[in-house]
Amino acid sequence: xxxxxxxxxxxxxxxxxxxxxxxxxxxxxxxxxxxxxxxxxxxxxxxxxxxxxxxxxxxxxxxxxxxxxxxxxxxxxxxxxxxxxxxxxxxxxxxxxxxx
Amino acid sequence: xxxxxxxxxxxxxxxxxxxxxxxxxxxxxxxxxxxxxxxxxxxxxxxxxxxxxxxxxxxxxxxxxxxxxxxxxxxxxxxxxxxxxxxxxxxxxxxxxxxxxxxxxxxxxxxxxxxxxxxxxxxxxxxxxxxxxxxxxxxxxxxxxxxxxxxxxxxxxxxxxxxxxxxxxxxxxxxxxxxxxxxxxxxxxxxxxxxxxxxxxxxxxxxxxxxxxxxxxxxxxxxxxxxxxxxxxxxxxxxxxxxxxxxxxxxxxxxxxxxxxxxxxxxxxxxxxxxxxxxxxxxxxxxxxxxxxxxxxxxxxxxxxxxxxxxxxxxxxxxxxxxxxxxxxxxxxxxxxxxxxxxxxxx
Numbered sequence: 001x002x003x004x005x006x007x008x009x010x011x012x013x014x015x016x017x018x019x020x021x022x023x024x025x026x027x028x029x030x031x032x033x034x035x036x037x038x039x040x041x042x043x044x045x046x047x048x049x050x051x052x053x054x055x056x057x058x059x060x061x062x063x064x065x066x067x068x069x070x071x072x073x074x075x076x077x078x079x080x081x082x083x084x085x086x087x088x089x090x091x092x093x094x095x096x097x098x099x100x
Numbered sequence: 101x102x103x104x105x106x107x108x109x110x111x112x113x114x115x116x117x118x119x120x121x122x123x124x125x126x127x128x129x130x131x132x133x134x135x136x137x138x139x140x141x142x143x144x145x146x147x148x149x150x151x152x153x154x155x156x157x158x159x160x161x162x163x164x165x166x167x168x169x170x171x172x173x174x175x176x177x178x179x180x181x182x183x184x185x186x187x188x189x190x191x192x193x194x195x196x197x198x199x200x201x202x203x204x205x206x207x208x209x210x211x212x213x214x215x216x217x218x219x220x221x222x223x224x225x226x227x228x229x230x231x232x233x234x235x236x237x238x239x240x241x242x243x244x245x246x247x248x249x250x251x252x253x254x255x256x257x258x259x260x261x262x263x264x265x266x267x268x269x270x271x272x273x274x275x276x277x278x279x280x281x282x283x284x285x286x287x288x289x290x291x292x293x294x295x296x297x298x299x300x301x302x303x304x305x306x307x308x309x310x311x312x313x314x315x316x317x318x319x320x321x322x323x324x325x326x327x328x329x330x331x332x333x334x335x336x337x338x339x340x341x342x343x344x345x346x347x348x349x350x351x352x353x354x355x356x357x358x359x360x361x362x363x364x365x366x367x368x369x370x371x372x373x374x375x376x377x378x379x380x381x382x383x384x385x386x387x388x389x390x391x392x393x394x395x396x397x398x399x400x401x402x403x404x405x406x407x408x409x410x411x412x413x414x415x416x417x418x419x420x421x422x423x424x425x426x427x428x429x430x431x432x433x434x435x436x437x438x439x440x441x442x443x444x445x446x447x
Contacts, residue, residue: 041436090361
């Protein structure tokens with residue numbers, strides 16, 4: 001597993017490290033919901049969508065109905081690339097333009 | 101994750117063949133300041149030459165003999181680190197406070213951090229420490245031309261020491277200094293005396309610190325504003341080092357997604373990223389530190405002057421320009437975040 005990853009479902013990714021584990025449950029749910037919303041905005045140009053699966057993992061789905069369980073954040077981008085057969089490249093001007 | 105048990109740092113001494121790593125390690129082991137260190141030595145080849153050179157000084161030294169630490173023996177490195185922790189817990193070796201790993205001269209030290217942070221056991225006991233790189237003044241130019249890993253060793257360094265500087269003239273020394281300044285302007289420079297009389301400074305101010313102070317962060321971010329000789333820049337080739345500055349606070353969630361996406365696609369060309377970010381909704385800035393695909397667990401800085409809300413990120417890349425990175429981040433944040441995006445500039 002890439003060192004970038006870590007169990008996103010278990011909130012063990014580096015980007016969640018600064019969140020206070022003692023914070024209220026609803027705050028954690030709110031942060032997770034916001035993260036999910038932003039991932040979906042980034043995936044929309046590739047006609048992909050993720051859903052939170054019982055706050056333990058995510059389900060990544062294509063417009064044609066293919067579905068995969070994703071356990072970590074690094075896995076989301078990699079699996080999305082595998083499902084679509086296209087790179088998801090934040091340095092690609094076309095991709096960035098398609099976000100709007 | 102706020103574990104009450106402090107994580108032990110794994111410091112890495114890196115540098116090309118013959119740059120003086122073993123000399124430094126001997127000095128470290130002989131120093132009272134580092135008496136409570138465990139040592140791992142990565143030797144390339146069948147005979148552990150450096151282990152013999154160290155002789156009786158390093159009684160607890162573990163020799164990794166299977167090859168280069170960056171590729172073939174990551175499994176062995178994990179096992180060796182686990183063994184050290186197990187022996188420490190069982191009381192078979194003294195309760196060391198740090199591990200010092202000397203890499204082979206042919207190793208890219210970048211993957212060592214990912215070995216620690218990706219291992220389900222190690223990451224609960226250890227954290228990547230300071231990357232200290234030695235640059236051999238006599239052979240730097242030739243080594244760099246023949247072995248691309250030389251640049252990787254300089255790029256990942258938190259601290260740099262030029263060894264054998266007394267064996268070259270001032271012009272040669274100046275050229276080497278400008279070259280490493282151009283590749284890694286964010287590394288702290290230590291003088292030659294660090295090789296023979298290592299002080300606490302050797303491994304201080306690294307990414308392993310549990311709690312950074314304002315001044316430690318500034319030291320760690322390095323002497324960024326060193327003027328770079330145009331001659332050195334001309335010889336840099338594909339290496340780009342640049343700084344992104346932010347006016348306005350950053351949406352951490354959005355930034356984290358962008359960076360993870362960037363590293364997923366371009367991690368092998370992001371040799372280094374580090375900096376301090378002020379994030380929305382939090383008065384405390386966050387320290388970010390990554391090498392290639394690996395981002396170390398970010399930490400808050402608890403005490404920070406209110407007047408300083410400036411965010412800085414330093415990148416060292418292979419072929420990726422400052423403008424592409426800055427434009428990408430700005431466009432991504434503007435399109436994806438619910439919050440107002442900061443103005444991002446680069447230099």
